[in-house]
Amino acid sequence: MNRSPVSRRRRQxxxxxxxxxxxxALGFPAIVRSQSDSIxxxxxxxxxxxxxxxxxxxxxxxxxxxxxxxxAGGIMGRKIELIAExxxxxxxxxxxxxxxxxxxxxxxxIGEISSASxxxxxxxxxxxxxxxxxxxxxxDELRGKSCNRYMFHTEAANSMYVNAEGQALLRDGMxxxxxxxxxxxxxxxGHDLLRVSKRFMAANGGTFAADELxxxxxxxxxxxxxxxxxxxxxxxxxxxAGAQITNFMKQYMEFGLPFPVAGFGFDxxxxxxxxxxxxxxxxxxxxxxxxxxxxxxxxxxAFTKKYGKPPENQAWGDYMSTKxxxxxxxxxxxxxxxxxxxxxxxxxxxxIMKSREGYYRNWDHQLMQEMYTITFKPAAEVKDKxxxxxxxxxxxxxxxxxxxxxxxxxxxxxxxxx
Amino acid sequence: xxxxxxxxxxxGLLAGAYYLLIALGLSLIFSLGGLVNLAHGxxxxxxxxxxVKLADTIGYAGAFIAxxxxxxxxxxxxxRFLFRRFYREDPALGLLLTFGLAMVTxxxxxxxxxxxxxxxxxxxxxxGQVLIGDFIYSRYRLLMxxxxxxxxxxxxxxxxxTPFGRVVRAGVQNPDMVAALGISLAPYMAAVxxxxxxxAALAGVLMAAITGVHPAMGADILTASFVVVVxxxxxxxxxxxxxxxxxxxxxxxxxxxxxxxxEASMYLLMLLxxxxxxxxxxxxxxxxxx
Numbered sequence: 001m002n003r004s005p006v007s008r009r010r011r012q013x014x015x016x017x018x019x020x021x022x023x024x025a026l027g028f029p030a031i032v033r034s035q036s037d038s039i040x041x042x043x044x045x046x047x048x049x050x051x052x053x054x055x056x057x058x059x060x061x062x063x064x065x066x067x068x069x070x071x072a073g074g075i076m077g078r079k080i081e082l083i084a085e086x087x088x089x090x091x092x093x094x095x096x097x098x099x100x101x102x103x104x105x106x107x108x109x110i111g112e113i114s115s116a117s118x119x120x121x122x123x124x125x126x127x128x129x130x131x132x133x134x135x136x137x138x139x140d141e142l143r144g145k146s147c148n149r150y151m152f153h154t155e156a157a158n159s160m161y162v163n164a165e166g167q168a169l170l171r172d173g174m175x176x177x178x179x180x181x182x183x184x185x186x187x188x189x190g191h192d193l194l195r196v197s198k199r200f201m202a203a204n205g206g207t208f209a210a211d212e213l214x215x216x217x218x219x220x221x222x223x224x225x226x227x228x229x230x231x232x233x234x235x236x237x238x239x240x241a242g243a244q245i246t247n248f249m250k251q252y253m254e255f256g257l258p259f260p261v262a263g264f265g266f267d268x269x270x271x272x273x274x275x276x277x278x279x280x281x282x283x284x285x286x287x288x289x290x291x292x293x294x295x296x297x298x299x300x301x302a303f304t305k306k307y308g309k310p311p312e313n314q315a316w317g318d319y320m321s322t323k324x325x326x327x328x329x330x331x332x333x334x335x336x337x338x339x340x341x342x343x344x345x346x347x348x349x350x351x352i353m354k355s356r357e358g359y360y361r362n363w364d365h366q367l368m369q370e371m372y373t374i375t376f377k378p379a380a381e382v383k384d385k386x387x388x389x390x391x392x393x394x395x396x397x398x399x400x401x402x403x404x405x406x407x408x409x410x411x412x413x414x415x416x417x418x
Numbered sequence: 419x420x421x422x423x424x425x426x427x428x429x430g431l432l433a434g435a436y437y438l439l440i441a442l443g444l445s446l447i448f449s450l451g452g453l454v455n456l457a458h459g460x461x462x463x464x465x466x467x468x469x470v471k472l473a474d475t476i477g478y479a480g481a482f483i484a485x486x487x488x489x490x491x492x493x494x495x496x497x498r499f500l501f502r503r504f505y506r507e508d509p510a511l512g513l514l515l516t517f518g519l520a521m522v523t524x525x526x527x528x529x530x531x532x533x534x535x536x537x538x539x540x541x542x543x544x545x546g547q548v549l550i551g552d553f554i555y556s557r558y559r560l561l562m563x564x565x566x567x568x569x570x571x572x573x574x575x576x577x578x579x580t581p582f583g584r585v586v587r588a589g590v591q592n593p594d595m596v597a598a599l600g601i602s603l604a605p606y607m608a609a610v611x612x613x614x615x616x617x618a619a620l621a622g623v624l625m626a627a628i629t630g631v632h633p634a635m636g637a638d639i640l641t642a643s644f645v646v647v648v649x650x651x652x653x654x655x656x657x658x659x660x661x662x663x664x665x666x667x668x669x670x671x672x673x674x675x676x677x678x679x680x681e682a683s684m685y686l687l688m689l690l691x692x693x694x695x696x697x698x699x700x701x702x703x704x705x706x707x708x
Contacts, residue, residue, distance in 0.1 A: 223680070
């Protein structure tokens with residue numbers, strides 16, 4: 001009965017103080033350390049909507065890269081902390097980019113697939129003088145009219161896709177004197193791709209039977225297929241994007257039209273999503289796990305081990321960009337964006353998991369790299385659901401400059417704003 | 419050219435049937451329960467996913483029947499524990515509930531199966547095309563059409579020719595009077611939701627073979643189905659049927675004449691209809707919504 005309220009209170013105070021001390025010793029410095037010692041990378045990419053299927057692979061790629069980098073000591077001995085979000089659409093992408101840069105103080109933003117959202121992120125990154133690595137936007141315009149000093153492109157430009165695919169089409173005699181019927185995704189990427197593919201077609205003596213815009217949310221292609229059937233083109237050309245291509249291929253096979261199909265933009269995931277027996281055509285591709293280089297095989301193995309399925313082109317883009325950023329920061333011993341821009345503009349060479357090394361071209365910041373085309377195997381030769389197509393040898397050929405596929409200064413002028 | 423336009427009209431009429439299965443269910447749930455079911459597209463997606471997964475083990479035909487039944491059962495559970503509490507509440511609450519449910523379902527599908535579409539094909543027996551004169555059509559879509567016609571006919575019969583349908587129609591007009599006559603609407607409401615959800619799942623099963631099966635597939639089709647309901651008019655069975663066919667045709671013709679507006683055309687149509695007939699084409703006057 002001799003416990004007075006006073007002593008109880010004192011004991012509580014003591015306990016409180018003890019707890020606070022313990023927290024001070026353990027918890028608090030841990031928080032401080034994560035704030036001052038880790039280096040934050042921002043990642044934005046669409047995870048929902050018609051590009052969501054690709055964004056999912058992007059997220060897997062960047063996560064794997066950060067895991068591997070941290071296991072190997074991070075950047076200058078500091079851990080990388082990844083803040084990754086769904087970019088949704090251009091407005092949301094812009095808002096989230098601002099928040100990443102201004103509140104979270106990320107040292108780089110990596111990602112994006114939609115050319116429209118990519119432009120929005122690029123503008124915010126430039127205002128903040130921070131690096132933006134574009135891993136999935138194809139529009140030439142981002143490398144040309146809308147180029148800026150802080151934006152680099154590991155994803156190939158539309159021109160590179162068109163020229164790689166174009167070489168295959170020229171070889172097969174599908175251009176000169178031939179009538180094309182094209183379907184184009186009705187947004188920034190599609191418009192840009194249509195412009196570039198028209199230029200290629202005109203330069204090589206082809207004509208359009210028709211070129212038509214398709215809304216990105218169109219799920220039923222039957223009205224288009226009826227029109228194509230009546231137009232009797234020599235080649236049906238897809239400038240579509242994301243889930244659109246899955247729907248298009250499935251329904252093209254369903255209607256059994258006899259005309260050959262080619263495309264100027266492609267992602268492996270959309271073919272996996274259509275599946276065996278629902279795929280056709282010749283398509284360009286920026287990377288595939290069939291590439292034989294040692295680093296490509298290492299990446300494929302690590303990816304398959306972590307996620308239980310093979311990587312595709314989008315996972316490659318985000319994985320590799322993250323590695324390039326970290327490599328540059330480690331070599332320069334700084335996270336300063338301006339210094340990294342200078343370093344990359346000097347033509348630093350990078351392993352890009354292909355047979356030749358790549359470099360970022362100094363006047364438009366486009367990664368110079370080999371490209372591939374794919375053709376689908378007959379259904380009987382398909383071994384499993386990932387094994388749908390055969391990959392061509394790389395273009396350009398080993399004795400040609402990597403720049404032959406890329407747009408020239410005249411075709412895609414870029415004047416970097418200071 | 420005339421032939422080609424006719425082709426588009428015919429194809430549009432057939433295409434309208436896809437919206438119909440979803441739109442009729444939406445219209446029913448709204449008419450009877452006053453609930454705008456934004457989760458209807460989610461049930462459509464569930465139907466597609468169940469079909470893909472079941473087809474591996476029990477074959478196409480089994481999956482085709484089992485998937486809508488399973489999803490309808492889920493619908494009954496959702497009705498019993500969630501929808502039922504919101505029939506008499508502020509419509510905004512029901513909107514919030516079903517919107518949330520749609521998001522949870524879509525994200526759950528993404529979580530379990532991934533964001534990438536999963537492959538699914540037309541059953542081998544139904545592959546191929548049918549030529550009628552010069553008009554080409556896929557055999558599979560003819561089957562879809564037949565299923566849609568049977569489902570719509572069956573629903574019509576159920577609503578107009580059976581005691582069940584009479585209670586449901588009375589409930590749409592005046593639930594208080596139905597209650598005063600000593601009839602509880604609760605089991606009818608549950609049955610209607612189960613039926614409507616099952617139809618949405620059936621649409622999902624049918625579409626899985628010809629479009630990408632991905633988590634957001636429901637959100638895409640839901641908007642179009644709402645437009646059908648609004649144009650057709652609330653509470654009108656044939657209004658919804660007519661609206662679905664009109665939208666199919668208008669979309670086809672827009673693709674023929676001006677493809678970039680293909681998806682916008684139906685919203686324009688909705689705007690026009692609402693300007694001149696605010697109740698929709700055949701909308702009935704429902705006392706409790708006035």
